[in-house]
Amino acid sequence: MNEVAQICSDLIRFDTTNPGSGERPAAEHVAGLLSDAGIEPTVFESARNRTSVVARIPGDSPEALLIHGHLDVVPAEPADWQVHPFSGEVVDGCVWGRGAVDMKGTLSMTLALVRDWARRGVRPKRDIVLAFLADEEATGEYGSRYAATRHRELFDGCTEAISESGGYSVQVPDARIYPVAVGERGTAWMKLTAHGVAGHGSRPPKDNAVAELCHALSRIASYQWPVRLTPGVAALIAGLADILGETIDYDRLEEEAERLGQAGALFKAQIRNSANPTMLEAGYKVNVVPGTATAHVDGRFLPGYREEFLETIDRLLGPKVTREFVNIEDAPSAPLDAPFFGELRAALIAEDPAARPVPYVMSGGTDAKSFADIGIKGYGFAPLMLSPELDYYGMFHGVDERVPVEGLEFGVRVLDRLLTS
Structure with a gap:
């Protein structure tokens, strides 16, 4: 070996x-x-x-x-x-x-x-x-x-x-793409808490914390985040269009990502912010309405869109649910036009003449x-x-x-x- x-x-x-x-x-x-x-x-x-x-x-x-x-x-x-x-x-x-x-x-x-x-x-x-x-x-x-x-x-x-x-090969017909990451989405892991009035489960509901939290989570889970093209993702899509020799419809990017398969997967999760409910906890007995309910949400935001992300989350939560950060980190980005990015591309092409390096933005962190x-x-x-x-x-x-x-x-x-x- x-x-x-x-x-x-x-x-x-x-x-x-x-x-x-x-x-x-x-x-x-x-x-x-x-x-x-x-x-x-x-x-x-x-x-x-x-x-x-x-x-x-x-x-x-x-x-x-x-x-x-x-x-x-x-x-x-x-x-x-x-x-x-x-x-x-x-x-x-x-x-x-x-x-x-x-x-x-x-x-x-x-x-x-x-x-x-x-x-x-x-x-x-x-x-x-x-x-x-x-x-x-x-x-x-x-x-x-x-x-x-x-x-x-x-x-x-x-x-x-x-x-x-980044720097790994993605095989598409007639080309070998190498995405090189120039940024990644920011992280906003949040704990949500709803406060209500504790009481007997048989009585008419009054400020039911579980219900309030579920309504807020439903609004978050069903929200369609708008497309936001950052410079890195825009450059990636333009590079893919050139490599594949076809037009990519910027008005239908989600559908285009599905159509393009492995190449589309490089930008599918990077055109929007996202927020996914991941944990939920409330109550201790079926006939008792609890006074509080909590949940965790994994939020990710694109470079430059932290404030828009948080303002949207606060609007979706409503007045009866509060948030606190488990972890918050900004979305870093690196310049596409820097000489160093050219050095990264050149090193790949020197070892694989079929390499087609493109910029890329990570969905995670x-x-x-x-x-x-x-x-x-x-x-x-x-x-x-x-x-x-x-x-x-x-x-x-x-x-x-x-x-x-x-x-x-x-x-x-x-x-x-x-x-x-």
């Missing part, structure tokens, strides 16, 4: 489920791999066993690039998988396990590359800061947020960053939000060449997560071109 696949397998075998027992053993393993290559790691904890690793590799320019990724993974139920999710087995040319795609495969590409540099005596064209972080699969409080605030000095000189959810708060522009760039048969989207937090060994090798070559050419 080559080194990148071996590193990926080894990382997967560390059960870093979040919530769980923490990332410390995996972080210590990463620190050891760096130390073996002559790279001095800084290891720190934000809480017991919530461990992150940061290291700097000197380059020809002090203007630094941050490469960050997370060590934690979401839970996996072994009974649902064909291969045990923490085995790291290589089957049919793929490394299997929780985190193979999200995102221990990407970490393994970075580690394999810098270890190869050490063996060959290669120096990158600018300082590289590596960050292997805890807690991305929650809020980042114990990982990226802690690192960016309590250890800000480790990121001095970083102007741009790359991380997950990453640790890029924390680093945007300290002025670092983040791009989603974890290069992978994937087989068209692999359901890349379905493997995020899904069962039978796996990454092709050849895809990992491709990613190492692309990163090498990006960072040294």
Whole structure:
């Protein structure tokens, strides 16, 4: 097994489920791999066993690039998988396990590359800061947020960053598209509370908190958010139209997304804000009307549309339901016209002449939000060449997560071109 696949397998075998027992053993393993290559790691904890690793590799320019990724993974139920999710087995040319795609495969590409540099005596064209972080699969409080605030000095000189959810191949007829993320939707996780009058379940209702909350949730769930085209999504759609050689109707984008299949999936969830009720709790006995009822809503808003999103939510809630934030993070964006975006495109095309890179806006969120708060522009760039048969989207937090060994090798070559050419 080559080194990148071996590193990926080894990382997967560390059960870093979040919530769980923490990332410390995996972080210590990463620190050891760096130390073996002559790279001095800084290891720190934000809480017991919530461990992150940061290291700097000197380059020809002090203007630094941050490469960050997370060590934690979401839970996996072994009974649902064909291969045990923490085995790291290589089957049919793929490394299997929780985190193979999200995102221990990407970490393994970075580690394999810098270890190869050490063996060959290669120096990158600018300082590289590596960050292997805890807690991305929650809020980042114990990982990226802690690192960016309590250890800000480790990121001095970083102007741009790359991380997950971009740079992977999407096969369409006669073309291989590589979306490169230039932004992501903001996060507004909210707890809603309705207050009413407690009483006997047999009496006529008076300010029934459960009913008030259900009405508010129904209004939120059924609301049709208006289409809002941000620069990144507009550029993506224009790029897809050019690659596919056809017109995309901007007045029917939802239908067009369905029609275009995998290509349309790149913008389907990125043309609107969204708010999904996810948790509901009220009452303790069938014949008692409770005085309060609570719910949680996962809200996401496009770059530049935070205020519109919150004003709409408040209108839909009505006067008897209040909200508080469980987590609120702005929607970061990075410039499309920056020279660095051109470098990302060029690195992909150099390794895959059939590559057609396009800008992309993530529907979810990453640790890029924390680093945007300290002025670092983040791009989603974890290069992978994937087989068209692999359901890349379905493997995020899904069962039978796996990454092709050849895809990992491709990613190492692309990163090498990006960072040294």
